Amino acid sequence: MATVNCRVLKKGKCVVTQKYKGTTHGGIDLVGEGYTLDDVVAHSAGEVVSVVSNINYNTYKSGQKIYGNYIKIKHDNGMYTIYAHLKYGSIKVKNGQKVSKGTVIAYMGNTGYSTGAHLHFEVRDVNNASVDPTNYLSSDLSNANTTKYTVGKTYTLQVNLKVREGAGTDKKQKKYSQLTADGKEHAVPGENAALKSGTRVTALQVINVGNDVWLRIPSGYVAAIYQGNIYIK
16 A cells, blocks of 8 residues: 555654545554554644543453544644554543644554554544544645535524624624625624524635634624534534
8 A cells, every 4th residue: 555644643654554434434544654653643733632541452352442542632623633542551641731733642552443553543523523534644624624614505503693894703893784684684683793593694705714714694704613613504
């Protein structure tokens, strides 16, 4: 199999030994270049939200946890990465710890449901749903949320949302009088403009602001994903 660039291993190169298969295999399996083992590093900056570090065998023999020793990180855009089958005694982070991109977090191992030392790597979206990690082996997660929205499609507000003059919380909130006729019909009563939960809006533009996603709609700009929370579906 071909060697590819790989930002979850310290040496930066890996071979994919098992592909993503959705519900039957929610991640990809990796070894280092030349089928070697390597230190595992954080894909992107974030916070460690789950750690298991006390398993020193594999479930093929013992029937214990499938992931074995693993680390789960929530990233600044609300997405998650999971690093599994880690070597017993190699984990260098703890729950709640902030990590930077490239921080060494553990070493490849053979714990959990595993028949040979490797890294099982997963990516999950802001809803903690599994997505194919293959495209993220050498790419940022930061723009992944924009794929949830398509210009021209119509979406539903999940909460009341302020309408702003531009994309970002630093932009001024619009006045009720500045909304379109349809916007006024679905507005929360008051001088400043906010649209009611349940309002249907059409995306005229999808905009990334840092790790957040904003939509330009006929009445102005509204937050679709903000600090990992999904406000428009």
